Amino acid sequence: MRLFTECHNAMLWGNTLKTDLFKSRKLGYLVLLAFMMSIAVGLLLFLLDPNIHSLMDGIWSAWVTMTHVGFGDVVPTSFLGRLLAAALILCGLVFFALFTALISVTLIGRNRDTLGGGMLGLEAEENKLQGREDRILVELVYLNGRLEALEKRLAAGQSGPLANADSEQA
Structure with a gap:
């Protein structure tokens, strides 16, 4: 029974986190930017690299490179293709750092709101002490x-x- 309660609480926490994350459009913008980058780089890989045979292969290669999954089924072989993939790896690191920062800001903001009521009480007590x-x-x-x-x-x-x-x- 306790496990069920804990699972239920975890689901509620996850739903409130999702709600808080989507209140701000920044997460949506970040995901949209990642998709646009993978499509643009996928197109460039398709045009520049002889080992990428279709646009979908280029987008797939860009996506797995950017997400650091790296299946290895579609890999650029030319110098420009590999240079583009290396740049995409760095962009993927930036996207993951921004994603982590967005989640951190959301969690910290939630805790700040929770602690805000206590802070108001502390400020009132501080004002009383200052008067004394x-x-x-x-x-x-x-x-x-x-x-x-x-x-x-x-x-x-x-x-x-x-x-x-x-x-x-x-």
């Missing part, structure tokens, strides 16, 4: 003034009730 600190500082300034007045009276050889020191400071 200000009152303490005012009291310290007052006490410092009284202490200086008493020290002046002692230095002058005067002695008297503490109320006189208050009246001198005022």
Whole structure:
């Protein structure tokens, strides 16, 4: 029963992650860019490399190269074809890095929203503490003034009730 509950929770988490990822169109743009790149490079491979016999083979080769699967069934053999495939490998690394960054930003953003309520409470508590600190500082300034007045009276050889020191400071 616990396994069923955990599987259900994992499915819910996955659905909310998917929803959060698709709220922003950046993931769709990244996938679209990857498809456009594989089609364009596939066309170039078909035109430049003698080992690529059809447009679909070129697109397939570009896609498996960019995704780092590398089946090896369709491989460019010419210098330009291999140079293009090497550039596509680097582009694939960039796409995977961007994909990972998008997922990370989504997860961090979700945690930030969760923690946001706690942060508001901390800010309110900080404001209260700041007010208390200000009152303490005012009291310290007052006490410092009284202490200086008493020290002046002692230095002058005067002695008297503490109320006189208050009246001198005022």
